[in-house]
Amino acid sequence: MNPLKIVDKFILKVEEFILSYAIIIIALMVVGKALSRALFTYTPPFADEVSQIAIVVATFMGISYAARKGRHISMSAFYDLAPFKVRKILAIFIPLVTAIVLFVLTYFSALYVYDVYESGRVTSALQMPSYYLYIFIPIGFLLGGIQFLRNMWINIKHRDEVYLGTDAKDYNDQEKEEIHEGTHL
Amino acid sequence: ACGGNGDGGDNASGGEGQTYNWKFVTEEVDGQVQYEYAEEFAKRMNEKSDGAVNIEVYEFGGLGSETDQVEQLQSGTVEMAVMSPGFTGNMVKEGQIFALHFLFPDSVEKTQQILNDSEALNTDLREKYEEHSISPLSFWTEGAMQWTSSKEITEPADFENFKMRTQTSPLILESYKAYGAEPTPMSWSELYTALDRGTVEGQENPIFFIGDASFHEVQDYMTLSNHNNYVAMTTVNTDWYEGLNDEMKTMVDETTQEMQEWVFEEQKKQNEEYLQTIKEDTENPTEIVELTDEQRQMFKGKAMPVRDYYRNEVSTVDGQILDKLQEEIEAAGE
Amino acid sequence: MVATLLTIMVVLLLLNFPMMIPLMAAPLIVLFIYFPNLDPMILMQQFSTGIEPYVLLAVPLFIFAADIMTTGKTSNRLLDFIGSFIGHIRGGYAVTTAAACTLFGAISGSTQATVVAIGKPMRERLLKIGYKDPTAMALIINSSDVALLVPPSIGMIIYGLVSGTSVGDLFIAGIIPGIIVFLSFSIYSIIYAKVADIPLANKVSWSERWRLTRKALLPLGFPIIIIGGIYTGLFSPTEAAGMSVLYAFVLEVLIYRSIHIKELPKIARSTGLVTSAVFVLVAGGQAFTWVISFARIPQMITETVLGTEPSAIFVLLMVTVFFFIGCMFVDPIVVILVLTPIFYPAAMDAGIDPIHLGVVITFQAALGSATPPFGVDIFTASAVFNKPYLEVIKGTPPYIIMMVVISFLLIFFEELSLLLI
Ligand code: NA
Ligand code: NA
Numbered sequence: 001m002n003p004l005k006i007v008d009k010f011i012l013k014v015e016e017f018i019l020s021y022a023i024i025i026i027a028l029m030v031v032g033k034a035l036s037r038a039l040f041t042y043t044p045p046f047a048d049e050v051s052q053i054a055i056v057v058a059t060f061m062g063i064s065y066a067a068r069k070g071r072h073i074s075m076s077a078f079y080d081l082a083p084f085k086v087r088k089i090l091a092i093f094i095p096l097v098t099a100i101v102l103f104v105l106t107y108f109s110a111l112y113v114y115d116v117y118e119s120g121r122v123t124s125a126l127q128m129p130s131y132y133l134y135i136f137i138p139i140g141f142l143l144g145g146i147q148f149l150r151n152m153w154i155n156i157k158h159r160d161e162v163y164l165g166t167d168a169k170d171y172n173d174q175e176k177e178e179i180h181e182g183t184h185l
Numbered sequence: 186a187c188g189g190n191g192d193g194g195d196n197a198s199g200g201e202g203q204t205y206n207w208k209f210v211t212e213e214v215d216g217q218v219q220y221e222y223a224e225e226f227a228k229r230m231n232e233k234s235d236g237a238v239n240i241e242v243y244e245f246g247g248l249g250s251e252t253d254q255v256e257q258l259q260s261g262t263v264e265m266a267v268m269s270p271g272f273t274g275n276m277v278k279e280g281q282i283f284a285l286h287f288l289f290p291d292s293v294e295k296t297q298q299i300l301n302d303s304e305a306l307n308t309d310l311r312e313k314y315e316e317h318s319i320s321p322l323s324f325w326t327e328g329a330m331q332w333t334s335s336k337e338i339t340e341p342a343d344f345e346n347f348k349m350r351t352q353t354s355p356l357i358l359e360s361y362k363a364y365g366a367e368p369t370p371m372s373w374s375e376l377y378t379a380l381d382r383g384t385v386e387g388q389e390n391p392i393f394f395i396g397d398a399s400f401h402e403v404q405d406y407m408t409l410s411n412h413n414n415y416v417a418m419t420t421v422n423t424d425w426y427e428g429l430n431d432e433m434k435t436m437v438d439e440t441t442q443e444m445q446e447w448v449f450e451e452q453k454k455q456n457e458e459y460l461q462t463i464k465e466d467t468e469n470p471t472e473i474v475e476l477t478d479e480q481r482q483m484f485k486g487k488a489m490p491v492r493d494y495y496r497n498e499v500s501t502v503d504g505q506i507l508d509k510l511q512e513e514i515e516a517a518g519e
Numbered sequence: 520m521v522a523t524l525l526t527i528m529v530v531l532l533l534l535n536f537p538m539m540i541p542l543m544a545a546p547l548i549v550l551f552i553y554f555p556n557l558d559p560m561i562l563m564q565q566f567s568t569g570i571e572p573y574v575l576l577a578v579p580l581f582i583f584a585a586d587i588m589t590t591g592k593t594s595n596r597l598l599d600f601i602g603s604f605i606g607h608i609r610g611g612y613a614v615t616t617a618a619a620c621t622l623f624g625a626i627s628g629s630t631q632a633t634v635v636a637i638g639k640p641m642r643e644r645l646l647k648i649g650y651k652d653p654t655a656m657a658l659i660i661n662s663s664d665v666a667l668l669v670p671p672s673i674g675m676i677i678y679g680l681v682s683g684t685s686v687g688d689l690f691i692a693g694i695i696p697g698i699i700v701f702l703s704f705s706i707y708s709i710i711y712a713k714v715a716d717i718p719l720a721n722k723v724s725w726s727e728r729w730r731l732t733r734k735a736l737l738p739l740g741f742p743i744i745i746i747g748g749i750y751t752g753l754f755s756p757t758e759a760a761g762m763s764v765l766y767a768f769v770l771e772v773l774i775y776r777s778i779h780i781k782e783l784p785k786i787a788r789s790t791g792l793v794t795s796a797v798f799v800l801v802a803g804g805q806a807f808t809w810v811i812s813f814a815r816i817p818q819m820i821t822e823t824v825l826g827t828e829p830s831a832i833f834v835l836l837m838v839t840v841f842f843f844i845g846c847m848f849v850d851p852i853v854v855i856l857v858l859t860p861i862f863y864p865a866a867m868d869a870g871i872d873p874i875h876l877g878v879v880i881t882f883q884a885a886l887g888s889a890t891p892p893f894g895v896d897i898f899t900a901s902a903v904f905n906k907p908y909l910e911v912i913k914g915t916p917p918y919i920i921m922m923v924v925i926s927f928l929l930i931f932f933e934e935l936s937l938l939l940i
Contacts, residue, residue: 019791020784023583026576030761034754037384041346043369045353052571055579055794059570059802062795063539071796072537073901075892077909079535094536101544105563108547112563119259119317121252121276125353125370130275137566171907214681215860246681246856247812249568249805262561262813372573375755377679377686378628378671382752399679399686469687 015065022058026051049125053133060140064147070164080172087170091162095152102145110138203237208263210243210254217397218327218452219267219417220244225447229440259318261422269417274354278499279313279506281356283416285495286488289514291411293329297449299517300324305509320426321418322441325448328391328456329411333404335386339480341365341487350376350388359494363487380404391415396459402469409475412484521816524549532892542803546810562806569805570798573757574673577632579794580760582903584767585639586786591771591778593738594640600735603728606720612648613708616641617662621701624666626749627756628673630888631899633663639903649717656904657914660889660896662704667851667885669697674855674881681859684873692878692936696929703921737770796902804893808853821861831869835879835930838862842880846887850895855884878936879929886922889915
């Protein structure tokens with residue numbers, strides 16, 4: 001396998017792992033907190049904070065995964081009506097601009113993380129440096145930007161198909177068959 | 186459609202006839218103490234400067250969380266802010282001093298006097314904030330904090346296994362554990378319903394806030410504990426403030442000083458009015474519990490060891506500011 | 520500034536950009552153009568602030584519970600049970616969906632959580648018996664609105680704080696409007712089912728119903744745990760979402776053994792994917808809100824519109840229009856926080872009852888969460904059901920029309936809000 005593919009596969013695995021366990025951790029924290037309070041009148045003070053960290057992590061680390069699967073929400077009304085050629089052009093242009101925007105956001109959010117780092121602020125329950133939480137925002141934007149570039153590239157490389165993401169073809173070109181129905185795979 | 190609002194509050198050189206547009210953000214909404222304070226402040230500055238100073242007051246909501254607003258002041262996005270030390274306690278640790286129970290006198294008036302005069306706060310603590318580009322120009326109380334509860338609380342034993350909604354900071358958790366309570370962190374938006382259903386049994390706030398948020402509707406008792414004060418600070422961005430010309434700086438300082446008396450009366454009025462509202466709400470009766478001196482001493486006794494926790498675990502200067510403040514409070518004579 | 524903001528957003532939207540781009544880029548561009556002295560970093564903090572509210576955690580949790588239930592057996596057993604009682608009635612499934620959304624929304628307080636928890640299983644059944652997807656999704660999205668209207672309502676708690684109005688009274692005032700919405704949707708559903716000739720199931724015998732009821736006994740623990748747990752104060756609505764995950768886990772993994780524990784991360788991953796797609800938009804919406812609040816855009820517009828000494832009806836109409844438009848773009852809770860203080864003084868001067876005003880405002884907030892282009896329920900449905908945006912909103916016009924008509928009723932007849940108080 002070529003090394004880029006190995007890197008890609010590795011990043012995919014990491015993203016999948018983070019997404020899965022972020023959700024599982026939220027469930028554990030919320031359930032644990034409720035049960036502990038109801039049964040032992042003890043509320044673990046870190047529970048809310050851990051859930052909130054997990055939701056920030058899931059949200060931003062999910063950007064590139066959702067881009068790969070073509071699952072970002074968009075208003076496709078006019079796009080769906082457009083002929084193949086126009087869709088093909090848009091499928092190259094949109095990921096490119098999206099990637100640029102995400103890189104700009106990466107830059108500013110990295111500056112923000114640095115600012116929080118310098119302030120020495122800690123979180124209120126865990127007393128953990130606050131920037132640990134925010135660092136996932138630039139990482140998420142960066143990986144998202146890279147993935148959108150890949151979405152652009154696959155549309156350039158494969159001339160006769162439109163891709164919504166590297167792992168998802170345009171539903172407009174798939175005759176009536178139910179495409180990747182449901183959220184579970 | 187509407188441009189021209191983009192000067193970002195700076196006052197580029199212009200000499201005579203220059204105008205100033207500043208932004209003043211608060212942690213409360215229209216009608217509440219902080220917001221009314223900022224409006225009055227803006228009005229006075231405008232009058233004194235013959236219309237040259239225009240201060241836009243922002244209420245809580247549109248600009249994000251309290252912590253966000255702190256960062257906005259630090260970065261100079263807004264020039265002025267009312268902030269409570271509680272929301273900066275994770276950065277300026279010494280500011281958590283106001284969370285200590287039974288530190289200030291029972292009398293809110295005496296407390297305000299100490300806040301005005303204290304060197305520990307107005308010099309030493311201010312320096313700590315200025316390391317983070319925040320200059321607190323004054324400290325003032327929004328009223329004493331009270332307990333509301335679903336069962337009567339008159340002595341520490343009543344707190345045994347009691348689910349008390351608190352903020353998450355370790356010092357506050359420690360303060361309630363000292364009474365034997367079970368501090369229960371819970372988000373503000375869930376609190377009304379949680380009190381109603383008994384998910385948590387009590388909470389703490391100044392009276393005006395309790396009344397405004399309708400918490401008395403879902404609680405049976407309110408203990409006038411005055412266990413600490415909800416302290417707010419009038420703050421400015423340090424670099425911006427240092428860069429003001431002498432005339433403006435003096436005007437800001439003077440107005441800040443004048444406002445101390447004004448805001449004391451304002452919080453007093455609001456707290457008294459809401460106390461009346463709560464008493465008169467016969468549909469949702471709330472018993473008002475007053476503590477005897479003896480009961481107050483019992484709570485204070487339990488709360489004392491928490492000061493050591495503050496000295497050892499919170500303070501970055503081994504409690505120097507607390508020690509100095511304690512001396513000042515004693516000198517003021519309770 | 521407003522023109523720049525709207526142009527950027529609309530153009531990017533129509534071009535089929537991922538919606539997070541207009542929501543995140545437009546505020547950034549406005550900052551560059553109109554506030555060049557400001558540090559754009561300030562928008563970055565808003566991204567995390569937007570998704571940090573604790574109550575939002577109910578959304579991924581209900582998605583997770585629903586994913587576990589639909590992968591396993593729980594959801595089918597529950598639906599078979601319900602179907603055996605209402606399957607032979609005209610519009611039965613649709614009315615049941617509306618009722619379930621109303622009840623669940625009332626209790627959970629979250630429109631998004633309702634879309635997920637009730638919508639996910641009910642939609643599949645509606646499709647199976649012959650409803651078109653846009654119709655089914657529109658019914659689910661709009662019925663879920665009621666969450667904001669019926670107690671406990673976060674919208675009302677926020678309005679109560681901002682205006683100093685009794686939250687208890689507001690809760691009671693929301694009941695009649697909530698019932699009116701449910702009845703309108705039900706009548707519409709029955710008429711629709713007749714006109715569209717949705718096939719009816721055969722009437723099920725009582726012995727068959729008994730058999731299905733027994734099969735559904737354990738799954739029926741769900742509503743009992745959620746409703747009972749919240750009402751007795753055992754847990755908060757957000758925690759109830761967590762408990763439903765636990766319950767789904769116990770049923771599917773431990774009792775029915777229809778899911779192996781090793782499959783859970785995979786299910787959680789798909790939950791995470793949907794959560795991310797929705798929450799990046801919530802994050803972007805917060806940055807958008809920050810810019811318009813900072814630039815004082817709501818104040819600028821409303822001051823010109825209201826003029827001096829407006830009549831009560833005029834104020835209420837303007838409240839309706841502004842909250843409706845505001846909620847199309849921004850999270851309803853934020854709209855309540857930002858716009859209420861602007862309208863409240865004028866409303867009081869015009870002699871409007873603060874409770875009546877609260878109901879009118881909360882109603883618009885509810886409606887707004889299901890209104891294109893940025894209604895948060897629409898994102899949620901699009902992500903959870905994995906359906907293109909247009910298909911999600913295609914069926915909504917009849918519901919929006921009904922809601923608008925009810926809005927007018929609420930404006931002109933304050934008794935609808937004040938009767939029970
Ligand atoms: Na009461
Ligand atoms: Na509700």
